Amino acid sequence: MQTQAFSGKAAAISAQDSIEMGDVAFRGVRMRYERNEEIFGQDEPAEYCYRVLSGAVRTMRFSADGRRQILGFHMAGDLFGLELGDKYALTAEAVGACELVMVRRSAIDKAASENASVARALLQLTSAQLTHMREHALVLGRKGAGERVAAFLLQLAGRFVTTRELDLPMSRADIADYLGLTIETVSRAFSEFERNAAISLPSSRHVVMRNPVALHELEAA
Amino acid sequence: MQTQAFSGKAAAISAQDSIEMGDVAFRGVRMRYERNEEIFGQDEPAEYCYRVLSGAVRTMRFSADGRRQILGFHMAGDLFGLELGDKYALTAEAVGACELVMVRRSAIDKAASENASVARALLQLTSAQLTHMREHALVLGRKGAGERVAAFLLQLAGRFVTTRELDLPMSRADIADYLGLTIETVSRAFSEFERNAAISLPSSRHVVMRNPVALHELEAA
DNA sequence: CGGGCGATTGATTGCCTTCAAACGTGGTGG
DNA sequence: CCACCACGTTTGAAGGCAATCAATCGCCCG
Numbered sequence: 001m002q003t004q005a006f007s008g009k010a011a012a013i014s015a016q017d018s019i020e021m022g023d024v025a026f027r028g029v030r031m032r033y034e035r036n037e038e039i040f041g042q043d044e045p046a047e048y049c050y051r052v053l054s055g056a057v058r059t060m061r062f063s064a065d066g067r068r069q070i071l072g073f074h075m076a077g078d079l080f081g082l083e084l085g086d087k088y089a090l091t092a093e094a095v096g097a098c099e100l101v102m103v104r105r106s107a108i109d110k111a112a113s114e115n116a117s118v119a120r121a122l123l124q125l126t127s128a129q130l131t132h133m134r135e136h137a138l139v140l141g142r143k144g145a146g147e148r149v150a151a152f153l154l155q156l157a158g159r160f161v162t163t164r165e166l167d168l169p170m171s172r173a174d175i176a177d178y179l180g181l182t183i184e185t186v187s188r189a190f191s192e193f194e195r196n197a198a199i200s201l202p203s204s205r206h207v208v209m210r211n212p213v214a215l216h217e218l219e220a221a
Numbered sequence: 222m223q224t225q226a227f228s229g230k231a232a233a234i235s236a237q238d239s240i241e242m243g244d245v246a247f248r249g250v251r252m253r254y255e256r257n258e259e260i261f262g263q264d265e266p267a268e269y270c271y272r273v274l275s276g277a278v279r280t281m282r283f284s285a286d287g288r289r290q291i292l293g294f295h296m297a298g299d300l301f302g303l304e305l306g307d308k309y310a311l312t313a314e315a316v317g318a319c320e321l322v323m324v325r326r327s328a329i330d331k332a333a334s335e336n337a338s339v340a341r342a343l344l345q346l347t348s349a350q351l352t353h354m355r356e357h358a359l360v361l362g363r364k365g366a367g368e369r370v371a372a373f374l375l376q377l378a379g380r381f382v383t384t385r386e387l388d389l390p391m392s393r394a395d396i397a398d399y400l401g402l403t404i405e406t407v408s409r410a411f412s413e414f415e416r417n418a419a420i421s422l423p424s425s426r427h428v429v430m431r432n433p434v435a436l437h438e439l440e441a442a
Numbered sequence: 443c444g445g446g447c448g449a450t451t452g453a454t455t456g457c458c459t460t461c462a463a464a465c466g467t468g469g470t471g472g
Numbered sequence: 473c474c475a476c477c478a479c480g481t482t483t484g485a486a487g488g489c490a491a492t493c494a495a496t497c498g499c500c501c502g
Binding site: 445472 | 475476477480483485486488490491492497499500502
């Protein structure tokens with residue numbers, strides 16, 4: 001097994017190619033995926049777990065007749081593909097070109113059964129995802145179109161505005177399938193926010209938060 | 222600490238008042254709650270974890286302006302209130318009169334850090350909830366009213382129809398807030414299913430699956 | 443028998459989707 | 473280097489589905 005002790009910044013250089021969980025850093029393989037390339041598919045054997053180095057990844061589920069629901073976007077630093085079962089429960093694709101580290105799940109599973117801090121980190125990650133999905137269920141079940149888009153922007157901005165600039169790695173179609181809307185409705189919401197001076201859109205993928213307070217109000221409307 | 226070794230059916234009688242996680246059975250206190258009574262509220266300190274003995278419990282989140290999203294229903298045997306943080310992330314209420322067992326979270330946390338099987342059971346539970354929320358996100362984001370109600374009935378029926386009879390512990394309002402719909406729309410869907418001979422409704426809380434295949438078709442429409 | 447609450451049904455409204463067209467931009471080949 | 477094409481985005485118009493508003497029904501309990 002390729003695990004090794006990990007001690008803070010001392011391992012910073014090699015950490016680039018590893019995934020840290022609790023006390024353990026798992027050395028992995030660096031991979032590059034191109035725009036819209038599939039990383040793994042639902043029901044495939046779940047052999048690997050991934051961390052994003054650069055770019056963005058979307059995870060999603062499909063309904064029987066092909067409708068797509070995006071469940072999350074994963075950016076630099078985020079882990080995904082951590083399933084408990086032996087098959088992936090969802091599909092992952094590269095939003096744009098991206099670099100990932102992949103680590104064998106068997107290594108992580110083994111470590112988790114031997115090392116409590118790894119087990120705890122696993123639980124923490126799963127629990128964080130659960131919290132995110134619960135919040136998202138509230139958005140999908142009980143919010144209008146404008147509120148959903150505002151919530152999305154604020155979520156991407158890290159909820160507390162440090163920089164007011166925001167680069168969207170994903171298309172309007174991705175945003176729509178994440179928010180349970182259509183491309184057109186998402187686009188109209190952006191346009192409306194621009195008219196309200198809540199944001200400005202120098203380009204379709206670049207958002208400037210002109211008035212974050214207004215966005216917060218739009219979210220809870 | 223009130224944990225004790227648990228060895229299968231030998232402990233069946235006392236298991237009534239305990240919660241089993243992995244190798245360990247946590248002895249708890251039996252509680253009774255009346256219809257609509259709050260069991261715990263969002264942001265309250267998360268002191269206890271619960272198991273349902275009888276009746277049903279709903280867990281939910283509220284938006285800033287008070288709209289309610291029910292995240293799950295918990296029936297006999299189900300656990301709820303297992304949070305990682307020190308506060309509950311959601312609110313739990315009794316759907317109808319119900320009996321619960323409650324166990325101190327501190328006991329479970331301690332056991333989890335000492336016993337890998339408990340830690341694993343915790344992860345398994347959290348992961349199952351995550352899977353459920355993902356599926357629910359697909360329903361909320363991408364399905365029409367009829368499909369949502371059909372999916373709800375099939376989910377309650379355990380997805381594979383053993384008995385065709387179904388007793389709904391919850392009101393139309395609860396179903397509506399679970400599915401992101403209104404009471405009226407849920408009611409209309411039930412009526413429509415009855416007209417289609419997919420179900421019959423001897424009373425508003427009692428559903429007979431007359432044609433499960435039709436329901437499956439309605440779900441994916 | 444009367445009161446109250448949950449459920450059903452009907453009529454209308456409104457929001458989001460659908461359908462359709464135009465716009466802009468980035469990339470490619472002439 | 474420019475023209476053109478493709479694709480993502482925006483905008484407009486019309487339609488549909490679920491929400492809202494409103495009234496009645498039915499049942500449980502007092």
